[in-house]
Amino acid sequence: MGCFHSKVGRQFSGHEDPVILASQTAFSVSEVEALYELYKSISSSIVDDGLISKEEFQLALFKNKKKENLFANRIFELFDVKRKGVIDFSDFVRSLDVFHPNAPQEDKIDFSFKLYDLDRTGFIERHEVKQMLIALLCESEMKLADETIETILDKTFLDADVNQDGKIDKSEWHDFVSKNPSLLKIMTLPYLRDITTTFPSFVFHSEVDEVAT
Amino acid sequence: VAPVTMNAFELISKSQGLNLGTLFEK
Numbered sequence: 001m002g003c004f005h006s007k008v009g010r011q012f013s014g015h016e017d018p019v020i021l022a023s024q025t026a027f028s029v030s031e032v033e034a035l036y037e038l039y040k041s042i043s044s045s046i047v048d049d050g051l052i053s054k055e056e057f058q059l060a061l062f063k064n065k066k067k068e069n070l071f072a073n074r075i076f077e078l079f080d081v082k083r084k085g086v087i088d089f090s091d092f093v094r095s096l097d098v099f100h101p102n103a104p105q106e107d108k109i110d111f112s113f114k115l116y117d118l119d120r121t122g123f124i125e126r127h128e129v130k131q132m133l134i135a136l137l138c139e140s141e142m143k144l145a146d147e148t149i150e151t152i153l154d155k156t157f158l159d160a161d162v163n164q165d166g167k168i169d170k171s172e173w174h175d176f177v178s179k180n181p182s183l184l185k186i187m188t189l190p191y192l193r194d195i196t197t198t199f200p201s202f203v204f205h206s207e208v209d210e211v212a213t
Numbered sequence: 214v215a216p217v218t219m220n221a222f223e224l225i226s227k228s229q230g231l232n233l234g235t236l237f238e239k
Binding site: 038042060061062063069070071072073074075099115116129132133135136139140148151152153155156159160180182183185186189191195198 | 221226228229230231233236238
């Protein structure tokens with residue numbers, strides 16, 4: 001196990017100390033610093049202000065200034081923990097932490113529930129799922145008749161909405177994803193295991209000395 | 214697989230907007 005002497009200064013000025021972020025997440029200090037390399041490139045892609053705007057987030061996701069996307073917007077809103085309209089570095093690290101392969105399953109289930117609870121009512125409602133299905137169809141240029149969409153919704157709510165009150169609560173969601181683990185695949189990013197090799201340049205900017213003990 | 218046999222969340226999870234892996238692709 002390593003012992004870290006933080007000499008946080010120029011590089012992380014204005015951002016949370018990587019040692020603190022590492023202590024509160026599944027990331028090591030080096031991994032937090034490597035994430036900072038990624039963060040810097042995203043946050044400076046349109047305006048170099050050290051913060052990620054929604055436009056910069058979409059540009060990083062789609063590699064072009066694509067039109068608004070419901071799902072990207074929703075992810076952005078969830079990453080924007082402090083609801084400031086921008087993502088700062090601690091939001092970025094703490095949110096990506098949920099996507100770490102080692103993050104607790106419960107955290108992934110909670111995050112995915114929030115993702116689909118578009119109106120933040122504490123329930124995933126049928127009209128929200130329909131809205132997301134329609135958005136997916138637009139995005140993929142796939143066409144389905146409204147009747148087919150309703151059939152898919154009927155089947156989904158029959159399986160997931162155990163008490164048949166027309167909405168999926170947290171406990172029903174928990175049971176549903178436990179039976180359908182593939183639904184949580186989007187909640188794990190294997191890339192996060194290799195972040196220091198993907199962004200090796202962090203070593204040139206590292207402000208933390210690791211001292212083996 | 215015909216979409217009608219899939220549940221709605223399986224379909225939704227295929228959205229490009231939910232694929233955060235692209236953030237890491239240079």
